[in-house]
Amino acid sequence: MAGPRIKSRAPKVPHGGASCRGSSRSYSPSGLALILGLYTRWVAVFLGIHLLFAAYLGHLAYGWMFTAKGGGYEYPLFWAIGCFALALMGDGAYALKTRRAAV
Numbered sequence: 001m002a003g004p005r006i007k008s009r010a011p012k013v014p015h016g017g018a019s020c021r022g023s024s025r026s027y028s029p030s031g032l033a034l035i036l037g038l039y040t041r042w043v044a045v046f047l048g049i050h051l052l053f054a055a056y057l058g059h060l061a062y063g064w065m066f067t068a069k070g071g072g073y074e075y076p077l078f079w080a081i082g083c084f085a086l087a088l089m090g091d092g093a094y095a096l097k098t099r100r101a102a103v
Contacts, residue, residue: 026050034086037095041087048083051076 026046033043055076062070091098 037091038097040091040095040097044083044087048080048087051080051083055080 066075
């Protein structure tokens with residue numbers, strides 16, 4: 001049984017289906033790494049930059065509101081800002097991989 005067909009309606013994205021599959025394959029492990037606290041700052045910066053590109057390339061043509069037809073750039077921009085804030089805050093108290101200074 002073949003998987004679902006992913007189509008991108010974004011005007012600036014070449015090979016839209018491949019771009020969608022690639023981003024979905026990077027979001028899952030990255031989200032899991034953020035939940036577990038593995039390399040939190042690096043993963044958050046990677047996701048923030050990725051979401052800025054997604055907002056610009058895939059959603060800018062559809063306007064601001066994400067509820068617009070085709071989806072606007074409001075939602076990816078919101079998550080990009082959240083990822084950059086998480087990168088500035090760093091690891092939490094329960095992170096599995098932390099960078100603490102030796103006392």
